[in-house]
Amino acid sequence: MRLNQLSPSAGSRPDAKRAGRGAGSGLGKTAGRGHKGQHSRSGGFHKVGFEGGQMPLQRRVPKYGFSSQKGLRTTEVRLHEIARVEGDTVDLAALHKAGVVRKNMRHVKVIASGSIDRAVTVRGVKVTQGARKAIEAAGGQVVEEG
16 A cells, blocks of 8 residues: 555545536535625625624623733842842842842742852741741741731
């Protein structure tokens, strides 16, 4: 057997409809398009969702959902980036001053990526469980405020 000898089994593929090929075909004259109207014309089409001028469903149903603006002002800080902060206390102001986070960031979370080798006090910044263990293992502490 060769690729050019392959064919679908008999009866598995219906014959294509040959529109507009005479009355005997069952699709002669109007070729299954009916009489008159936009759909009978060549080039007759309408946009998806168009309802003949009536306000379309996707426009008359109220929209819902929410995009948090907090996400635009939130960032993550890795453990090894904390080493760039001078002093023993790491807070949002110290991270801004050290250039670890941008000035417009208001929410910061320390994640366990990299390592820390000196004792620091993390204050007013969220910390993941893994990062908390690493900070405490290095002799530091995490102070939660609020």
